């Protein structure tokens with residue numbers, strides 16, 4: 001039984017529907033072109049434990065990277081290579097289940113492509129399990145090894161997310177207890193991504209350009225590469241480092257910091273030859289926690305809750321095929337004032 005989603009048939013159907021529009025499209029995010037490679041700022045987290053001087057220096061580096069890049073990579077993060085390897089094995093096992101089974105059981109919130117895509121630039125040649133952490137304890141005994149791998153990964157990564165969020169919040173004057181109060185572990189998400197080899201990688205993305213709906217995201221990407229970030233008006237390819245975890249600022253930290261930290265657009269390009277695996281941990285508040293800037297300067301962001309934000313995002317994706325980080329530009333609920 002085939003495990004592959006019908007990516008190719010879906011792309012053909014989309015192309016047949018609107019060939020003229022596609023040919024004329026000149027949007028910035030449409031173009032898959034050769035881009036320069038960059039190394040993300042590298043932060044050695046072991047320095048946090050080397051006493052005041054080294055610790056403060058390390059915290060400053062983290063805040064600097066969040067302001068200037070919105071992305072950085074960390075080593076000595078506490079997730080062992082063994083846990084990463086077993087996560088990759090579990091991902092392969094899960095994704096290689098028959099497609100019909102993945103869809104019908106809607107096991108662990110399975111998603112593929114983008115049902116709302118009306119043109120190729122809105123289509124993502126990838127599949128994912130978008131797992132709410134509330135689901136983990138309810139997983140049945142069939143999935144014992146998957147469950148224990150997820151638990152091991154989440155245990156370390158959730159502590160890391162909280163620690164990084166607290167470090168980033170310190171210079172903003174956010175009260176130290178904010179994340180303890182508003183982000184219990186169960187409100188975060190784990191997304192297991194698989195990017196299948198794509199026969200026409202120059203025409204369709206693995207994951208279309210987006211920003212993340214959370215405070216921050218912690219990603220492990222394998223050695224294949226393909227993640228690109230939009231920095232200073234151009235796309236840059238992130239050099240893979242399988243030893244490191246990638247951290248990026250999400251929309252909520254941008255709002256909380258009144259724009260000091262940047263939630264920047266990123267995307268994944270497809271490859272023709274091999275599959276690519278990644279795992280992303282989305283550090284989210286509970287649904288009704290209020291996200292607002294807490295500093296003294298006048299805020300350029302409106303306060304909102306995750307519930308409002310998700311609702312608006314869903315409406316945007318349904319209407320336009322894409323997440324508009326821009327509830328802000330012209331929507332009713334602009335979060336950037």
Ligand SMILES: C=C1C[C@]23C[C@@]1(O)CC[C@H]2[C@@]12CC[C@H](O)[C@@](C)(C(=O)O1)[C@H]2[C@@H]3C(=O)O
Pocket residue numbers: 114130191208209210211212213317321322323
């Ligand atoms: C089609 C889409 C689903 C998505 C929003 C998007 O327009 C493009 C990226 C997707 C993504 C990836 C990161 C997060 O998992 C997510 C919640 C987000 O903010 O952007 C998802 C969106 C989703 O799955 O709804």
Ligand SMILES: O=C(O)CCC(=O)C(=O)O
Pocket residue numbers: 191193207212219221227266268277278279280
């Ligand atoms: O696969 C990656 O490297 C990034 C995935 C991503 O951006 C996401 O899941 O939000």
Ligand SMILES: [Fe+2]
Pocket residue numbers: 210211212217266
């Ligand atoms: Fe993302």
